[in-house]
Every structure is written in structure tokens, then in C-alpha cells.
Amino acid sequence: MGASSKIAKIDSEEMFLSADLDTMAKLEEESKESRPPLKIVWRNIFTFSSAHIAALIGMYQFFFVAKWPTVFFAIFLHFAGAMGVTAGAHRLWSHRSFKATLPARIIFAVMCTLAHQNDVIEWARDHRCHHKWTDTEADPHNSKRGFFYSHVGWLLTRKSEKLKEMGGKIDISDLWEDEVLVFQRRHYLPLATLVCFILPTVIPVYFWGETPLVAFYVAGMFRYIFTLNSTFLINSAAHMFGYKPYDASISPVESVWTNIQAAGEGGHNFHHTFPQDYRASEFGYMTNWTKAMLDGMAWAGMIYDRKTVSDEVINRQKTNRGDPHHAHHHRH
Numbered sequence: 001m002g003a004s005s006k007i008a009k010i011d012s013e014e015m016f017l018s019a020d021l022d023t024m025a026k027l028e029e030e031s032k033e034s035r036p037p038l039k040i041v042w043r044n045i046f047t048f049s050s051a052h053i054a055a056l057i058g059m060y061q062f063f064f065v066a067k068w069p070t071v072f073f074a075i076f077l078h079f080a081g082a083m084g085v086t087a088g089a090h091r092l093w094s095h096r097s098f099k100a101t102l103p104a105r106i107i108f109a110v111m112c113t114l115a116h117q118n119d120v121i122e123w124a125r126d127h128r129c130h131h132k133w134t135d136t137e138a139d140p141h142n143s144k145r146g147f148f149y150s151h152v153g154w155l156l157t158r159k160s161e162k163l164k165e166m167g168g169k170i171d172i173s174d175l176w177e178d179e180v181l182v183f184q185r186r187h188y189l190p191l192a193t194l195v196c197f198i199l200p201t202v203i204p205v206y207f208w209g210e211t212p213l214v215a216f217y218v219a220g221m222f223r224y225i226f227t228l229n230s231t232f233l234i235n236s237a238a239h240m241f242g243y244k245p246y247d248a249s250i251s252p253v254e255s256v257w258t259n260i261q262a263a264g265e266g267g268h269n270f271h272h273t274f275p276q277d278y279r280a281s282e283f284g285y286m287t288n289w290t291k292a293m294l295d296g297m298a299w300a301g302m303i304y305d306r307k308t309v310s311d312e313v314i315n316r317q318k319t320n321r322g323d324p325h326h327a328h329h330h331r332h
């Protein structure tokens with residue numbers, strides 16, 4: 001407690017990862033001339049399709065076959081993985097919106113591995129590109145290419161030369177200095193297989209006698225694909241369907257239902273406007289579970305230096321740049 005429970009105020013000028021408007025305008029001009037065609041990666045289509053079929057079997061078993069402890073275990077694992085991504089890969093490692101002790105970083109890395117959304121260094125590099133060059137050819141999940149592309153299509157196609165070139169320009173040296181992330185990346189596949197699939201299968205079988213295949217399909221495949229799609233919705237739906245109280249000129253929106261599913265990441269118009277605010281939205285504890293977890297960890301001294309933007313700056317931004325029709329409804 002003590003110093004760790006203090007909250008640091010930041011001004012919108014010192015925002016890390018604000019949109020790089022000049023480069024974005026240049027990329028826009030370029031893409032008007034020619035937009036590179038997408039190259040399909042059939043191997044990824046096969047993997048994703050198989051995983052979704054397995055998840056459908058798991059969904060059926062979740063409702064009609066699995067034992068109660070397995071059902072609760074799968075729900076628990078969903079939120080543990082989702083919050084590992086939101087608190088760790090996203091708010092800590094992509095945005096540096098707070099600082100974390102070694103134990104906290106190890107916990108976040110395990111939770112991220114449970115969600116199995118690529119290793120954190122790769123995740124954070126993609127995400128930094130997404131913020132810096134939102135909705136251009138340098139944004140890995142450019143929502144101008146449509147719902148499906150920004151949801152999952154970007155993972156089923158080869159990265160364009162432009163994406164690779166721009167991704168190489170993003171500074172991720174801070175990530176390579178984190179020994180937890182380097183360890184995770186070096187041993188990523190065996191770690192992900194163990195944490196995302198083997199343990200979720202073994203634990204229900206060993207502790208409450210669940211059938212091995214039911215444990216695998218429900219707590220492994222269904223839970224994994226559910227979490228994955230919850231995160232994907234932030235890149236697709238939360239860039240399309242909702243309101244814009246903070247900046248009406250950008251594609252990210254406020255979306256209450258994705259906020260619940262993704263444990264507090266649905267305040268996406270706020271988040272793209274103030275990317276270094278650890279709260280990622282003005283939603284309260286009821287839906288921003290990631291914020292609740294982070295505040296608890298700060299209280300316990302595991303994380304510190306949480307950054308927030310002052311209400312005064314937020315209100316000024318709303319008045320100047322927000323969509324006036326929805327400015328008063330953002331808490332609904």
C-alpha cells in the first residue's frame with residue numbers, strides 16, 4: 001500500500017501511442033492508389049475451422065453434458081485468460097499504463113498463455129501498430145477492410161509488405177528487456193499447449209472425475225475459442241457499432257456488451273482517445289473487471305504508478321471532439 005496506491009495523473013499531451021496522424025494521412029493516400037490484395041493462408045484457415053468445430057462440440061457439452069464444476073471452471077478460465085490479455089498484454093505491456101512487480105508480471109504472463117493469443121511481444125507489437133496507425137494499411141486489423149477481416153480475417157491472411165515494414169518501425173525494445181516476456185516467447189508453443197489445453201483437461205479429470213474428452217472440449221476448446229472471439233470483438237464490433245462521446249472522428253466506439261464479455265475493454269472510443277489511461281474507459285467496476293483486478297493488485301502492492309487522465313481533460317475532450325448527440329449517455 002502507501003505510495004503504490006497513489007494514482008499518477010497524465011495530460012493528453014504526454015500520451016504514449018497516440019495516433020500518428022501525419023503518417024496515417026500518407027498511408028491513406030498510398031492506399032487510394034493501390035491496395036495490396038490479400039493472400040490467404042490455408043493452413044490457418046484449416047486450424048481455425050477445426051478449432052471452431054471442436055468449440056461447437058464443447059459448447060454443446062458445456063450446456064448439456066459437463067459436470068457443474070467443469071462449467072464453473074471453464075467460466076473461470078475464460079475470465080482469467082481474458083483478464084490476462086486486458087491487464088497484461090494490453091494495458092501493461094502494449095500501453096505501459098502502470099508498472100508491475102515481477103510476481104505480477106509472471107501471473108499476467110501465465111494468464112496470457114492461458115488465452116493463447118500469440119506471445120505477448122508479438123501481441124503488443126501488433127497492438128502498438130493498431131493504435132499508432134489505426135484503420136490504415138499499417139494497422140494489422142484495419143477495420144476499413146470490413147468486419148470479418150478486422151475480427152479474424154487478418155489472422156487468416158499473410159501480413160502485407162507494408163504491415164511488415166511498419167511493424168518493424170515500432171519500438172518494442174522495452175518488451176525485449178522484460179525477462180518474463182523473453183522466456184514466454186522462447187518457450188511459447190510448449191507453454192501454450194500446457195497452460196491452454198493440457199492443464200484445463202487434466203484438472204477436471206483429476207479433481208472431480210470429469211470425462212477426459214468433455215474436459216478437453218469444454219474447458220479447453222470451447223473456453224479458448226470463446227475468449228478468442230471476445231477479444232476479436234474489440235477489433236471488429238468495437239470499431240463499428242456504438243457511440244463516440246470522446247472523439248467523433250475516429251472509428252472506435254463505446255460498446256457495453258463487448259465491455260462485459262471482454263472484462264472491461266469495450267470503452268474503445270475512450271481508449272483510443274486516452275490510450276495510456278490504465279482504466280481504458282469510464283465504465284465502473286460492474287463491467288470493468290480488469291480495472292477492479294488492477295486496483296486490488298495495486299492495493300496489495302503488486303502493481304504501481306497507475307496512470308489516469310484527469311476528469312477536467314476528459315470533459316474538455318468530450319465537449320470539443322465528442323459526438324454531441326451521445327455525449328450525455330455514455331454511462332448507460
Ligand SMILES: [Zn+2]
Pocket residue numbers: 090094095127131271275
Ligand atoms: Zn489499446
Ligand SMILES: [Zn+2]
Pocket residue numbers: 130234235239252268272
Ligand atoms: Zn482499437
